[in-house]
Amino acid sequence: MAERYSSFTPGGTGWLLQRVTAAFLVLTLAFHFFLLHFVNHAYEIEFAGTQMRMENLGYMLTMIMFLWAAAFHGVNGVYNALVNQGLTGTPKRVVLGILSLAGIALVVQGTYVALVMGGIL
Structure with a gap:
């Protein structure tokens, strides 16, 4: 039987962060799909609506955390x-x-x- 090899140290920080970001991405992706595909249909999405959503601090921070988690998880x-x-x-x-x-x-x-779309910069 072949040995299992992973560059992640089980229980290490990289291993943990990969799993935490995966869980966060699943939750925020579900939120994204619900909001932008069920509440607002894709054909209704416009730049002005995106700006309006980004002006909500909670939404903007969630999207920034989504970006950071996705970038870390992918890289x-x-x-x-x-x-x-x-x-x-x-x-x-x-x-x-x-x-x-x-x-x-x-x-x-x-x-x-x-930050620009949220009107902060």
């Missing part, structure tokens, strides 16, 4: 999948740097857009 998941496939040494550090920069850029830009 961490891709990185660990590559490590599990055998990525080591310098390529591992380069991939970590590129993924980290991409994740940070996504979070900074997304947060900026949310």
